[in-house]
Amino acid sequence: MTYPPAQRARRRSPCGPxxxxxxxxxxxxxxxxxxxxxxxxxxxxxxxRLARAADVALGAGARATGLALALAGxxxxxxxxxxxxxxxxxxxxxxxxxxxxxxRPLAADGARxxxxxxxxxxxxxxxxxxxxxxxxxxxxxxxxIDLDAVVATIDIDALLSHTDVDAVLRxxxxxxxxxxxxxxxxxxxxxxxxxxxxxxxxxxVQRVxxxxxxEQTELGTIVAxxxxxxxxxxxxxxxxxxxxxxxxxxxxxxxLLRRRAEGPLGPALLVDEPxxxxxxEEPAPPGKPPP
Amino acid sequence: xxxxxxxxxxxxxxxxxxxxxLAYAVDTFLxxxxxxxxxxxxxxxxDAATPWNLNVEGVVFAIGAFVWAAVYFGASWVGFGRSxxxxxxxxxxxxxxxxxxxxxxxxxxxIAFPLGFxxxxxxxxxxxxxxxxxxxxxxxxxxxxxxxxxAEAAKLRELAMHRRSPGATGAQTSAAHDGGxxxxxxxxxxxxxxxx
Numbered sequence: 001m002t003y004p005p006a007q008r009a010r011r012r013s014p015c016g017p018x019x020x021x022x023x024x025x026x027x028x029x030x031x032x033x034x035x036x037x038x039x040x041x042x043x044x045x046x047x048x049r050l051a052r053a054a055d056v057a058l059g060a061g062a063r064a065t066g067l068a069l070a071l072a073g074x075x076x077x078x079x080x081x082x083x084x085x086x087x088x089x090x091x092x093x094x095x096x097x098x099x100x101x102x103x104r105p106l107a108a109d110g111a112r113x114x115x116x117x118x119x120x121x122x123x124x125x126x127x128x129x130x131x132x133x134x135x136x137x138x139x140x141x142x143x144x145i146d147l148d149a150v151v152a153t154i155d156i157d158a159l160l161s162h163t164d165v166d167a168v169l170r171x172x173x174x175x176x177x178x179x180x181x182x183x184x185x186x187x188x189x190x191x192x193x194x195x196x197x198x199x200x201x202x203x204x205v206q207r208v209x210x211x212x213x214x215e216q217t218e219l220g221t222i223v224a225x226x227x228x229x230x231x232x233x234x235x236x237x238x239x240x241x242x243x244x245x246x247x248x249x250x251x252x253x254x255x256l257l258r259r260r261a262e263g264p265l266g267p268a269l270l271v272d273e274p275x276x277x278x279x280x281e282e283p284a285p286p287g288k289p290p291p
Numbered sequence: 292x293x294x295x296x297x298x299x300x301x302x303x304x305x306x307x308x309x310x311x312x313l314a315y316a317v318d319t320f321l322x323x324x325x326x327x328x329x330x331x332x333x334x335x336x337x338d339a340a341t342p343w344n345l346n347v348e349g350v351v352f353a354i355g356a357f358v359w360a361a362v363y364f365g366a367s368w369v370g371f372g373r374s375x376x377x378x379x380x381x382x383x384x385x386x387x388x389x390x391x392x393x394x395x396x397x398x399x400x401x402i403a404f405p406l407g408f409x410x411x412x413x414x415x416x417x418x419x420x421x422x423x424x425x426x427x428x429x430x431x432x433x434x435x436x437x438x439x440x441x442a443e444a445a446k447l448r449e450l451a452m453h454r455r456s457p458g459a460t461g462a463q464t465s466a467a468h469d470g471g472x473x474x475x476x477x478x479x480x481x482x483x484x485x486x487x
Contacts, residue, residue, distance in 0.1 A: 232445075240298040
């Protein structure tokens with residue numbers, strides 16, 4: 001993430017005036033100006049000449065080391081051949097034993113020095129690493145990381161395929177989770193009126209078989225006790241039978257009169273059919289549109 | 292055969308000739324019984340309370356019967372929109388459009404009603420032949436006769452009767468409710484057409 005210069009300077013210099021003085025003296029390219037990640041908080045200012053001499057010494061040492069390594073690399077084959085020849089000479093075994101005996105104290109001293117050096121380096125790192133970490137601006141590190149790119153490299157499907165969800169769920173204590181849920185509060189937050197407003201009660205009632213309810217429960221008996229007697233039931237049957245005979249007579253008459261279209265069932269205000277009271281029209285002959 | 296529960300859907304339909312004929316028969320029976328009984332009571336009262344004898348016969352008897360019938364029909368039609376016989380058969384007189392019968396049209400129907408007889412019965416043929424089941428006097432008075440009884444209560448009574456008597460019909464309906472194959476004739480009320 002890139003910051004404007006003022007903001008970057010502010011982020012690198014949390015200590016204000018000291019940071020400004022350091023910036024003035026560190027404008028030379030030979031000095032490390034620090035980075036966004038490791039601001040030079042509390043660094044000592046080195047005299048320029050001393051720094052120059054140290055750089056020269058380090059440069060000379062680096063070049064000498066490189067030259068020695070190059071020579072050693074080129075002479076490694078010759079040395080290996082010479083050692084092979086020497087090993088094939090008579091008495092080479094005795095010479096090797098003698099050399100081993102002679103170098104054993106040296107090897108012991110070297111091992112001890114190496115262990116001390118490792119321990120010293122370990123102690124040095126234990127002191128240095130926290131200091132280095134303390135110098136690092138973690139926020140700057142995090143902001144330099146493109147989390148989207150990091151996430152994009154993660155194969156979520158592969159990750160999930162390796163995940164045993166059942167095992168995860170088995171470890172979840174649902175009972176404990178439910179115990180922590182306040183159902184009363186949850187229910188109090190539910191807008192029952194809104195839910196009820198979305199329920200089509202008429203549709204539900206339409207699906208109820210009222211006949212079955214009356215017939216299969218005591219409700220029918222209650223209704224019967226309150227409204228009926230033998231005479232009422234007989235009258236119901238008689239009326240229904242009469243309606244049936246009426247319908248039969250009507251069918252016979254319609255057949256005799258060769259009526260095809262069904263007429264109005266009743267007055268318009270009493271039946272649901274919109275055209276019940278409309279005059280009956282004879283069907284139009286084929287090929288002739290109705291008027 | 293039409294069950295009481297199936298008759299629910301006939302409410303408001305034009306009443307057929309058989310229902311109207313039976314209703315008229317009941318009315319005629321009631322008119323005759325009441326007229327005869329009333330005349331007998333009147334004769335007994337006159338004989339008991341006066342030295343005269345009340346002898347109503349012939350034309351006077353017929354005129355008296357005619358007047359009594361006119362009062363009978365007129366009062367019931369104007370007051371209730373139906374005669375006692377119609378009430379028994381579950382019929383009601385309405386205007387041709389289905390609205391309630393008012394006094395004016397009831398009186399017009401009452402005046403035109405004898406035309407059915409004066410035409411030697413031809414005035415009644417409309418009840419059989421016309422789709423609107425209107426007799427001559429119905430057309431004059433712009434009225435119609437429809438089925439109109441408390442069929443909902445009748446249906447409940449029939450269902451309750453099946454509940455009380457676990458006979459063949461109850462067993463059939465129970466089988467239908469339990470999801471099993473209903474026996475022959477055990478068809479759900481709302482699914483079955485009227486079996487006439």
